[in-house]
Amino acid sequence: MKKRVVQWSPPQLLVVIFVFFSTLGMFLLKLPxxxxxxxxxxxxxxxxxxxxxxxxxxxxxxxxxxxxxxxVVIMCLIQIGGLGIMSFAVxxxxxxxxxxxxxxxxxxxxxxxxxxVGGVIKLVKYLFVFxxxxxxxxxxxxxxxxxxxxxxxxxxxxSLFHSISAFNNAGFSIWPDxxxxxxxxxxxxxxxxxLFIIGGIGFTxxxxxxxxxxxxxxxxxxxxxxxGTLIINTAAMIILFILEFNNPHTLANLSxxxxxxxxxxxxxxxxxxxxxxxxxxxMERDSILLTILLMFIGAGSASTGGGIKLTTFVVISLSAxxxxxxxxxxxxxxxxxxxxxxFKALAVSMMSIFLxxxxxFILNISEKGTDFLPVLFxxxxxxxxxxxxxxxxxxxxxxxxxxxxxxxxxxxxxxxTLAFSLSKPDKEKIRYPxxxxxxx
Amino acid sequence: MKKRVVQWSPPQLLVVIFVFFSTLGMFLLKLPxxxxxxxxxxxxxxxxxxxxxxxxxxxxxxxxxxxxxxxVVIMCLIQIGGLGIMSFAVxxxxxxxxxxxxxxxxxxxxxxxxxxVGGVIKLVKYLFVFxxxxxxxxxxxxxxxxxxxxxxxxxxxxSLFHSISAFNNAGFSIWPDxxxxxxxxxxxxxxxxxLFIIGGIGFTxxxxxxxxxxxxxxxxxxxxxxxGTLIINTAAMIILFILEFNNPHTLANLSxxxxxxxxxxxxxxxxxxxxxxxxxxxMERDSILLTILLMFIGAGSASTGGGIKLTTFVVISLSAxxxxxxxxxxxxxxxxxxxxxxFKALAVSMMSIFLxxxxxFILNISEKGTDFLPVLFxxxxxxxxxxxxxxxxxxxxxxxxxxxxxxxxxxxxxxxTLAFSLSKPDKEKIRYPxxxxxxx
Ligand SMILES: [K+]
Ligand SMILES: [K+]
Numbered sequence: 001m002k003k004r005v006v007q008w009s010p011p012q013l014l015v016v017i018f019v020f021f022s023t024l025g026m027f028l029l030k031l032p033x034x035x036x037x038x039x040x041x042x043x044x045x046x047x048x049x050x051x052x053x054x055x056x057x058x059x060x061x062x063x064x065x066x067x068x069x070x071x072v073v074i075m076c077l078i079q080i081g082g083l084g085i086m087s088f089a090v091x092x093x094x095x096x097x098x099x100x101x102x103x104x105x106x107x108x109x110x111x112x113x114x115x116x117v118g119g120v121i122k123l124v125k126y127l128f129v130f131x132x133x134x135x136x137x138x139x140x141x142x143x144x145x146x147x148x149x150x151x152x153x154x155x156x157x158x159s160l161f162h163s164i165s166a167f168n169n170a171g172f173s174i175w176p177d178x179x180x181x182x183x184x185x186x187x188x189x190x191x192x193x194x195l196f197i198i199g200g201i202g203f204t205x206x207x208x209x210x211x212x213x214x215x216x217x218x219x220x221x222x223x224x225x226x227x228g229t230l231i232i233n234t235a236a237m238i239i240l241f242i243l244e245f246n247n248p249h250t251l252a253n254l255s256x257x258x259x260x261x262x263x264x265x266x267x268x269x270x271x272x273x274x275x276x277x278x279x280x281x282x283m284e285r286d287s288i289l290l291t292i293l294l295m296f297i298g299a300g301s302a303s304t305g306g307g308i309k310l311t312t313f314v315v316i317s318l319s320a321x322x323x324x325x326x327x328x329x330x331x332x333x334x335x336x337x338x339x340x341x342x343f344k345a346l347a348v349s350m351m352s353i354f355l356x357x358x359x360x361f362i363l364n365i366s367e368k369g370t371d372f373l374p375v376l377f378x379x380x381x382x383x384x385x386x387x388x389x390x391x392x393x394x395x396x397x398x399x400x401x402x403x404x405x406x407x408x409x410x411x412x413x414x415x416x417t418l419a420f421s422l423s424k425p426d427k428e429k430i431r432y433p434x435x436x437x438x439x440x
Numbered sequence: 441m442k443k444r445v446v447q448w449s450p451p452q453l454l455v456v457i458f459v460f461f462s463t464l465g466m467f468l469l470k471l472p473x474x475x476x477x478x479x480x481x482x483x484x485x486x487x488x489x490x491x492x493x494x495x496x497x498x499x500x501x502x503x504x505x506x507x508x509x510x511x512v513v514i515m516c517l518i519q520i521g522g523l524g525i526m527s528f529a530v531x532x533x534x535x536x537x538x539x540x541x542x543x544x545x546x547x548x549x550x551x552x553x554x555x556x557v558g559g560v561i562k563l564v565k566y567l568f569v570f571x572x573x574x575x576x577x578x579x580x581x582x583x584x585x586x587x588x589x590x591x592x593x594x595x596x597x598x599s600l601f602h603s604i605s606a607f608n609n610a611g612f613s614i615w616p617d618x619x620x621x622x623x624x625x626x627x628x629x630x631x632x633x634x635l636f637i638i639g640g641i642g643f644t645x646x647x648x649x650x651x652x653x654x655x656x657x658x659x660x661x662x663x664x665x666x667x668g669t670l671i672i673n674t675a676a677m678i679i680l681f682i683l684e685f686n687n688p689h690t691l692a693n694l695s696x697x698x699x700x701x702x703x704x705x706x707x708x709x710x711x712x713x714x715x716x717x718x719x720x721x722x723m724e725r726d727s728i729l730l731t732i733l734l735m736f737i738g739a740g741s742a743s744t745g746g747g748i749k750l751t752t753f754v755v756i757s758l759s760a761x762x763x764x765x766x767x768x769x770x771x772x773x774x775x776x777x778x779x780x781x782x783f784k785a786l787a788v789s790m791m792s793i794f795l796x797x798x799x800x801f802i803l804n805i806s807e808k809g810t811d812f813l814p815v816l817f818x819x820x821x822x823x824x825x826x827x828x829x830x831x832x833x834x835x836x837x838x839x840x841x842x843x844x845x846x847x848x849x850x851x852x853x854x855x856x857t858l859a860f861s862l863s864k865p866d867k868e869k870i871r872y873p874x875x876x877x878x879x880x
């Protein structure tokens with residue numbers, strides 16, 4: 001007789017792992033010695049899901065409400081969530097590796113020698129070693145700043161917490177004003193932003209960069225990510241610098257160097273780090289609009305970041321542009337992007353818009369007293385697992401908090417499971433005749 | 441020696457015609473006897489462009505600010521604008537007719553016998569006769585209601601004005617509260633909404649319906665338009681009915697029958713008639729959100745309506761859905777929609793989002809004192825040439841009014857000229873190798 005074993009597909013396994021650790025986290029954070037003065041079950045769940053999905057939205061102030069034990073629980077959830085997501089992304093990457101271009105296949109094979117269970121374990125091991133190495137290095141750099149300020153014990157702990165939070169794009173900080181106290185501190189700005197940019201660009205890009213020394217030989221995906229990140233971050237920095245230049249609540253009272261630092265940090269953090277060195281509730285409306293767009297776009301595939309992903313945005317924009325130029329193909333760096341990816345980008349974008357719209361629809365009813373823009377900001381921040389807020393998270397209704405929990409969960413796991421299920425081949429057989437229609 | 445004659449392409453001609461009549465309209469409305477107490481040049485231009493692009497956004501109250509002469513100028517601009525757009529759309533339709541499916545080609549040939557200058561003139565003549573017939577019939581029906589109320593002269597004039605305004609989806613009314621005084625009047629509700637639905641569904645659909653008696657034999661375009669209109673209008677009506685049921689400023693104090701009438705009218709008017717029987721400034725936030733979505737979607741191609749067009753929305757949604765179901769083709773009514781149309785729909789949507797975003801960006805700076813949601817509502821209303829407003833049009837700054845003028849202009853002429861230029865064949869030759877990337 002055959003034994004019936006519960007056989008989970010990888011996406012099911014991912015969901016189970018996330019539900020398990022979020023629930024465990026909730027119970028741990030609910031323990032009497034996890035908080036200073038207690039916390040509701042919903043707030044504990046919210047915090048656990050926010051940490052596990054590396055979002056960083058907070059209903060209670062992390063530093064003052066949680067004890068050291070509570071903070072360590074959050075830190076562990078962030079590490080598990082971040083590594084879990086990256087490992088799963090690596091798995092998908094290997095699965096679609098078979099379909100993926102020649103260069104990626106080569107890279108994967110170089111890293112693995114073979115696509116087997118052993119191979120997966122090997123690559124995941126590399127991933128773990130890489131993550132811990134980067135985090136450790138960052139702890140040392142941050143400690144240079146924070147040990148003199150907070151002493152050895154506290155200084156190292158603060159450095160560790162923020163290193164893990166930043167590399168995993170979690171955006172949790174133990175300070176109530178996030179990194180606003182360090183808006184003009186170059187070390188903190190550079191180390192923290194480097195961490196979340198490295199963590200957010202995607203492991204496959206890093207592998208490619210490690211293996212390939214010439215830019216021309218890099219994969220198309222890596223080229224798009226590098227150029228895209230550079231262009232979008234620079235453009236956002238310039239726009240935010242101009243928009244906030246005279247805003248007395250943000251840049252106006254800072255020195256030019258600090259203005260540039262704060263504009264840089266505010267440009268890179270929405271995709272999808274979630275730390276802030278400026279107060280989003282006081283920003284100009286166009287800065288908010290730009291930040292919402294950046295949060296929606298998000299980081300790189302196979303990374304700790306969220307959003308529709310930079311490549312998705314690039315593919316959508318370029319296909320629209322190519323069509324307007326009456327070109328029937330998207331070309332970039334002497335390569336053509338296949339229709340499969342254009343359709344995938346379209347599907348991911350539409351599903352994301354649908355999710356944001358649905359959540360917004362419910363929150364418009366449950367949060368009647370709150371302005372529209374902060375609610376939109378909150379929903380997109382949860383979808384992109386960014387963690388920035390205009391300050392309404394703590395005062396959301398129970399329905400509002402529940403919706404945001406669900407959006408964080410789907411925002412993080414949705415695109416991954418979608419990418420996984422889409423790696424199966426097309427089984428369609430029957431073809432109908434084509435017929436044109438009028439659009440536009 | 442060859443004579444150099446200025447040779448305009450059809451889209452250039454369209455732009456020239458629109459600029460000419462808008463400018464002429466501005467000067468006519470600026471004449472002393474066009475207004476009761478004068479009007480600024482910018483407001484005259486705004487009104488002329490709003491009428492010519494059949495938008496219906498108003499900076500001054502039509503009925504009280506303009507004299508009869510002024511109102512007749514507006515009425516003429518609406519008629520010229522509406523017929524101009526439909527004629528041009530027919531021209532495009534004939535041009536891409538060569539590329540279009542077998543049924544449409546047949547229909548066009550039946551209507552024209554040949555695709556020649558004579559053929560164009562013939563079809564445009566049909567269009568004119570059809571338009572005037574529908575408008576005349578509506579005048580009779582509306583007069584039954586309004587002649588008893590206003591007497592023969594005024595009653596017939598009021599009926600004519602609203603008939604022209606409704607059929608051309610202009611949304612201009614001579615009453616300061618639009619049709620709010622007739623929220624519970626079945627004749628007005630049915631006649632006006634029938635006019636703008638017929639005008640907004642597109643001339644090609646009407647020709648198809650006239651020529652084809654069996655639903656199964658209708659073209660794919662016609663089927664999508666008919667089913668799409670029915671589904672989207674019904675869904676919107678049900679949602680608005682539920683959302684506004686208890687709102688004391690809108691439905692709460694109406695009888696059940698009047699509630700249903702007002703919900704129906706509010707569901708159909710955003711695509712893209714622009715009359716209102718309820719006050720949008722007092723509506724629930726979710727009704728506003730839904731209305732913004734409907735305004736963005738808009739009416740049918742080759743019609744007096746605006747927006748990205750219903751077919752564009754259907755194509756985008758279905759291609760996303762088909763992809764998620766792992767189907768590589770979009771099928772509908774036993775037909776496949778070609779990739780060309782998916783790309784076109786994507787391009788039109790992206791360009792539209794870009795236009796709305798850019799305008800919103802400028803208005804966020806120029807209209808600092810105004811809430812975000814009314815500004816977003818206004819921009820989308822101008823883009824879709826809808827004409828609904830949450831009541832901020834008159835109090836916009838000069839920059840704000842200028843931006844809205846430009847958005848109305850591009851919103852109306854952009855998709856048409858785009859559709860025209862895209863009817864040229866693909867001339868690309870060099871093909872690069874395909875390479876996959878990660879998205880989502
Ligand atoms: K985050
Ligand atoms: K209109």
